[in-house]
Amino acid sequence: MSDDNGKGAEKDIGSREQFEEMVKRLELSDNSLIGLYRTMCTIRHFEYMADKLYAAGKVHGTMHLSAGQEAVAAGISQAVRPDDYLINHHRGHGHFIAKGADINMMMAEFLGKDTGYNHGRGGSMHIADFQSNNLGANGIVGGGIPQAVGVGLALKMQKRKEICICIFGDGAANEGVFHEAMNMAALWNLPVLYICENNKYGMSMDVEHAVAKLPIAQRADAYGIPWACVDGNDVVEVYEAMKTAADHVRAGKGPYFVETITYRYFGHSKSDRNLYRSKEEIEDWKRNRDPIMRFTKHLLQSEILDEGQAQEIDTQAEQVIVKAVEYAEASPEPDISTLMEYVYA
C-alpha cells in the first residue's frame, strides 16, 4: 500500500535510474510516456477551463472536477484498449478525455449545446460516447457499479475479448450495490476491472470517517477478488497496476480491484466552500505531490522531453481546450421544439 499521509515535504520521486528501469520493465516507449503527459495536461486544462467558464456564469448546471487526479485517468487508459468498455462516475471528465472522447463534443455538452454528446440533455454528469464504448457517467453515486456486472456478463456470453472498466469514488464504495456487484462479478468470473478512485473525500466526508477498515480495496478479499492499492498520483505506478489488473481480467481470470490514492484540488462541486479541509492540506498536495509536476520532473530528468518541448505540449493541450470552448460557444442550443424527443427509443 502506498504512503498516503500527504503532509510535509515534497514527495521524493525516486532516482532517474529507478524510473528508467521501471519504464523499461513496463515497455513504455517514449511516445507512450509523452502521450501520458499530453493526456494529463489536456485534462488539467479542461478542468481549469470548466472552472473558469463556471465562474464566468456560462455553465447552467453543476460539475465535478478532477484536477489533481489526472494520473489515474491517464494511467488507466494507457493500460487498457480503446475498445474496452467504460462505466464512469460523476467525476468523469478526465476518464473520458483519456479514453479519447471528442473534446469539442464534451465541451458542447458541458455548455448544454445541441452538438454535445447528449444533445444538451445530460451535461457534465452524463457524458457518454457509445461509439467508443464509453457507457457514460452517472449522477447516482455507485449507480454504475452493478451495471458493470451486466456489461461483463454480456461480454462473457458473447465470447468477446474486451473488458469492462468500472470507475467510482471512495464514497460510492459504501453503497449497498457495491457489495452485491462485487459478489456477482466474482461469482460469475466476469471480465470487470473495478477501480476505486480514492480522493480522500466523498462530498466532504473523509474516508477515515466513512470506511470502517482501510484500504477500501481489501474488501475485495471478501469476494476472492485480487486487489491492489497504489499511489494514484504516480502515473507509471497507476499504469503498472492497471496493466497487471487488465491482463488478469482479459485472460478470463475474473474481476480485479484497484484502489488509487489521489486528491482533488477543486471543491466537490460548484457549491463547495472547502469547509471540511484546510488550505494548507490542499496546498501541500498541489505543491508536493502533484501528478503532472512529478511526471514532468521524470521526463526532464530522463531527457525524454526538454523544458521547451514540455511547455509546447502543454500549450498545445491548452489550445485544444480553447478551441473546444469556441466550438461549444458557437454551437446552437437544442431547439425547444425537440423537448419531447428521446424519451422512448
Add this chain to the structure above:
Amino acid sequence: MPELSYLEAIRQALWQEMKRDERVFLLGEDIGRYGGAFGLTHGMLDEFGEERVRETPISEATIVATAIGASLLGMRPVAEIMFMDFILLALDQMVNQAAKMHFMFGGRTSVPMVVRMPGGSGSGAASQHSQSLESVLMHFPGLIVINPSTPYDAKGLMLSAIRNPNPVCFVEHKILYKTKGEVPEDDYTIPIGVAEIKRPGRDITVVANNIMVIKTIHVAEKLSKEGIEVEVIDPRTLLPLDTKTIIDSVARTGRLLVVHEACQTGGWAGEVIASVVGSPAFDYIDAPVRRLGGKDIPIPYNRGLEMAAVPQEAEIEQEIRALVGGKI
C-alpha cells in the same frame, strides 16, 4: 386453439423467443431448478442451460442493473423480480438508470430489457408480498408498464415487450397465473400502448386492469341479463396509456367507472379520469365519473380482511348500478 394458463402463456412466450433469438436470456432468483417462486420458468433450465437461465443471488438492484448493462451490449435480458414488492429495492436502477438512459444520453443508446414482476393480493401473502405498484411505475417517463389480464394478451404482450427497445415493467398478477384461455401456438404480438374493448356496451364504460378486468366482465355478464350493457376496457399497457380508446368509449356511453386493485390514492384511475374530463368527451358525460380502487391500507393477511381491502365483484356491481341508475 390450445388452452393455456396465464402462467403457461408467459412461459411459452419466453420459450419461443429464446428459441428464436439467442440474445434473449433470463435472470432472477431461484428461476432454475426451482422454476421461480411461482414455477413460471419451470423446465427452462433443462432446455436452455445455466447460461441463459441465469440464477442470481438475492440482489434485486444488481439483477436489474445486470439486465441494463447486458442490454447496452445488445443482449435482450428478461429479469424476474420474485414479487413485485421487491422492485422497490431496485427502483434506483429501474428509474434513475434504465428509464432515463435513452433520454439523458441524447438518444444515442437504449435499454431493451424486460423486468417481470408478479403483483397483486389474494394469496394471503400479506403486506410485503401483495402490492399493486403499477401506478407507481407509470409515473416514470421512459418506462413501459404492461399489465395483461388474459393468457392471450400475456403471450402477445410478452413477445412485444422483449422486442421493444425500451425498458419494460411486465406486471403479472399472481392470482391470474392459473386462469385459462385460448392461446395460439404461433408467434403473434399485441401492440404496446393499445387498449382493448374486452366487451362492448352502450350504458357505461368501465376501465379496469389485470384481475379487475376478469371481475368486471363477470359483473357485466350478469347485468346484461337485466339489459344493462357495460363496456369493459382493458388498457393492457398503463404506460403509455391509450386514452383515446377510453375517451371515445365514454363519448358513446356517457358514464365512466375505473376499477383497480392498487391503492386508490395516487392510483392510475385518477389519470384516466383526468384525461377523460379534460377531453371533448366531457360534453357527453351524464353521471359523475367514479373510481373504485384498493383501500388506502397495506394488504392484510386474514382472508376476509384481504378481500375487503380490494374491489370485489359485489362492489363493482353496486357502483355500476348506482351510476347507470342515476343514483349517484
